Amino acid sequence: MKILQVINGLNTGGAEKLLLDAIPLLNQQGVNVDLLILDDKEYPYLKELKKMKCCEIHTIGGGNIYNPLNVFKIIPFLKGYDIIHVHLFPAQYWVAIAKAISFASCKLIFTEHNTTNRRMKNIFFKYFDKVVYRIYNKIICISPEIRDILIKYTSLNPKKFEIIRNGIDIQKIKSAKRIDWIGINPTILDTDYIIIQVAGFRVQKDQKTTIKALSLLPKNVKLVLVGDGDLRSELETMAKSLHLDNRVFFLGIRLDVPNLLKSSYISVVSSHWEGMPLAAMEGMAAHIPVVASRVAGITELVENVGVLFEESDAVELASIITALIRNKDYYNEVSNRCSLYSQQFDIKKMIESIVTIYEKLSKS
Structure with missing residues (x-):
């Protein structure tokens, strides 16, 4: 065959x-x-x-x-x-x-x-x-x-x-070692909260909402965007216009995503539509909270496990990230749910x- x-x-x-x-x-x-x-x-x-x-x-x-x-x-x-x-x-x-x-x-x-x-x-x-x-x-x-x-x-x-x-390769993600963010960019400090979004730079993936949300968050919250695509220059311009160019990091296409996820605080999936996003599943397997947009293809995967926000709502996204940062018990509850749920994938x-x-x- x-x-x-x-x-x-x-x-x-x-x-x-x-x-x-x-x-x-x-x-x-x-x-x-x-x-x-x-x-x-x-x-x-x-x-x-x-x-x-x-x-x-x-x-x-x-x-x-x-x-x-x-x-x-x-x-x-x-x-x-x-x-x-x-x-x-x-x-x-x-x-x-x-x-x-x-x-x-x-x-x-x-x-x-x-x-x-x-x-x-x-x-x-x-x-x-x-x-x-x-x-x-x-x-x-x-x-x-x-x-x-x-x-x-x-x-x-x-x-x-x-x-x-x-x-997804559950074992590969769970066994991945944390990276030293300073090795990627010296302006990323150990005390920073790293938000990660792994997705191609195209309209469907809506990195714009995540960047807008970052502008509403404290300076020690930083965003790592993993991926590439036609919208990269537009997103870089947007980050600069919001004075976030020192808090948004464009890493391009990476093969060490499990390591990056294990070293991040929250994984965001801010798509306008999806099928069954690997990014959400991999974030769950990395034992970090997955915060995702409430749209078809994501809701069924993330609801009652991670945290959902309304599509394109940067204010709600920022509010959820703030709650996860301020409340360690809530953070642990969500990350534990995500990790347990990921086993079926x-x-x-x-x-x-x-x-x-x-x-x-x-x-x-």
């Missing part, structure tokens, strides 16, 4: 991080898994996967991932694998079209990582979305909410959908479920 994972690229993001963690484990389970990327830029995740030498990494040559001609570059790869497992748009479209016009015999799986996207609100794309989803043999949803939304949106048979929750459970689907589909 040969499996090809397909994704736009290995830039920063939850789906990308999931593949970085999952591919080596799948191969350890005896499943022959390779990777095809549309964007072959040498991002840190891609460099790390190459260093592991755990799979063949193919590329269609870079260029514009939204170019429809990518369909013809993908077709040759369909014939060498039993199952093609796709993540994210536009790879979702190009693989489905390539299968339809090539009549390849491989089976297709698509993992839906989000509760919503802009295509759902576009009349033109809504029609093509339904056609594309229909081409896939199985659609994996990372939460029950996503499954329910897609069943209604696509009108497809519910049997086409499977729920497999995201997983062990990546080994996710791998077992994926392998089961591969085996069933290959025999059908």
Whole structure:
């Protein structure tokens, strides 16, 4: 059984991080898994996967991932694998079209990582979305909410959908050692309270609300932003305009996130929408409070475990952070809840479920 994972690229993001963690484990389970990327830029995740030498990494040559001609570059790869497992748009479209016009015999799986996207609100794309989803043999949803939304949106048979929750390497996070913040930036003191947000710099992740909240907090509260993306310069300008450039630290894409989390005081997930954010799960596993926006894809994960605030409400976010800093008993209560709850997200459970689907589909 040969499996090809397909994704736009290995830039920063939850789906990308999931593949970085999952591919080596799948191969350890005896499943022959390779990777095809549309964007072959040498991002840190891609460099790390190459260093592991755990799979063949193919590329269609870079260029514009939204170019429809990518369909013809993908077709040759369909014939060498039993199952093609796709993540994210536009790879979702190009693989489905390539299968339809090539009549390849491989089976297709698509993992839906989000509760919503802009295509759902576009009349033109809504029609093509339904056609594309229909081409896939199985659609994996990372939460029950996503499954329910897609069943209604696509009108497809519910049997086409499977729920497999995201997983994280619990042991790696729990065993991670704390870092010395001064080694990263000498202006970060041992007495500072470090707020961390791990996310790509794009509209969905809403770092702006976290930066605004920081402006309402004491000077010994500092914010570490881990990630990169198109909005980085805009966020840096915003921090400077609020006179926070000495309290907001942009660390870029990092491979030592478990260490950074273990060295932080609070993890913030301030997204406008999500599927099942790895950042929240990893924060919980690091035994620190997770404070997150009350939106679809997050509420179900964090409610009654971490602390939720209303979407884009910087004042409420600042108030919650203040309460956690001032009340040590409350802080310990939340962090203990998070740590205990995180145990159910062990990546080994996710791998077992994926392998089961591969085996069933290959025999059908």
